[in-house]
Amino acid sequence: xxxxxxxxxxxxxxxxxxxxxxxxxxxxxxxxxxxxxxxxxxxxxxxxxxxxxxxxxxxxxxxxxxxxxxxxxxxxxxxxxxxxxxxxxxxxxxxxxxxxxxxxxxxxxxxxxxxxxxxxxxxxxxxxxxxxxxxxxxxxxxxxxxxxxxxxxxxxxxxxxxxxxxxxxxxxxxxxxxxxxxxxxxxxxx
Numbered sequence: 001x002x003x004x005x006x007x008x009x010x011x012x013x014x015x016x017x018x019x020x021x022x023x024x025x026x027x028x029x030x031x032x033x034x035x036x037x038x039x040x041x042x043x044x045x046x047x048x049x050x051x052x053x054x055x056x057x058x059x060x061x062x063x064x065x066x067x068x069x070x071x072x073x074x075x076x077x078x079x080x081x082x083x084x085x086x087x088x089x090x091x092x093x094x095x096x097x098x099x100x101x102x103x104x105x106x107x108x109x110x111x112x113x114x115x116x117x118x119x120x121x122x123x124x125x126x127x128x129x130x131x132x133x134x135x136x137x138x139x140x141x142x143x144x145x146x147x148x149x150x151x152x153x154x155x156x157x158x159x160x161x162x163x164x165x166x167x168x169x170x171x172x173x174x175x176x177x178x179x180x181x182x183x184x185x186x187x188x189x190x
Contacts, residue, residue: 011066135166
């Protein structure tokens, strides 16, 4: 099995390198995209409660812990990838701040009704229509509130019209960029 890796770029664990296995559909966030995202969130991460759905490599979750998120919940369905996340989380002294969940993201959202998160990383497999389902379930199950931020990676540009179809709450599309064939956006609930 091919081993891939990423490095934490800033914070308490800056420079720490993690390995993760290859898996079908796993698309780790590119370094340049991750850097941009955490520049966007630099003042929001410290002290925040973060949910990383479809976590994959764990790159975003571990970066959030390094940058002093108070808690990070990591959800990953693939057992091999999940086992790698579990192993990697043991390297962090903040492992008590990390909750690892081996489950389908949509099932998990249903189970945690009324549990609010400040930041949600939403990077589902492309071309499977998970994004629409996730956004509506996140809202219906009340895991976002005012000032919650949702980071989205997708195969298409996120528009205000797309968000209006999937979110009832007022929101602001704060950022929208593209890197290669990946679109990434930051949405804030108002």
